[in-house]
Amino acid sequence: MNVKEFIKNSYLRPWDIIIIVLLTLSSFLPLVVFGIQNTAQEDATKQAILKVDGEVIKVFDLKEDGPTYTYKYEAADGDYNLIEVSGDKIRIVETNCGDQICVQRGWISKAGETPIACLPHNLFITVEASDGSEDGSLIY
Numbered sequence: 001m002n003v004k005e006f007i008k009n010s011y012l013r014p015w016d017i018i019i020i021v022l023l024t025l026s027s028f029l030p031l032v033v034f035g036i037q038n039t040a041q042e043d044a045t046k047q048a049i050l051k052v053d054g055e056v057i058k059v060f061d062l063k064e065d066g067p068t069y070t071y072k073y074e075a076a077d078g079d080y081n082l083i084e085v086s087g088d089k090i091r092i093v094e095t096n097c098g099d100q101i102c103v104q105r106g107w108i109s110k111a112g113e114t115p116i117a118c119l120p121h122n123l124f125i126t127v128e129a130s131d132g133s134e135d136g137s138l139i140y
Helices: 003-009 014-026 029-043 101-105
Strands: 046-052 055-062 068-074 080-086 089-095 116-118 123-129
Touching: 046 068, 055 068, 055 080, 055 089, 089 101, 089 116, 089 123, 101 116
Parallel strands: none
Antiparallel strands: 046 055, 046 123, 068 080, 080 089, 116 123
8 A cells, every 4th residue: 555545545635734744843843942042042141140138249240261260258247158150150169058058059050040049148149141031131
């Protein structure tokens, strides 16, 4: 049995085949759209924002070929966090809080990614993009 005989004996009509092909191709449309959005996000400038008690303490520029350096935040009561910036990513390397969850969190580098949080010190580090790709982003 060849293809023509199969189609002739089945309940499929020519327009049915066209509709099936169009639906199959359109199922890949979200993959293309989100792929384009992700490449646009990679081109945006990113900044990491260090906030303590809701107050912005420092803003770090995150660039892919940027330098690697550390920043030490010290509170008046002796709490400290050692923050490392390496190119386009940021993390907490060392802290004197008890649970060390913020150190175990590791690197963040994408806008909208779950922020680094040191709850005993009420310290948060978030990454924001300049292209408006997520809510509350920086727009120049």
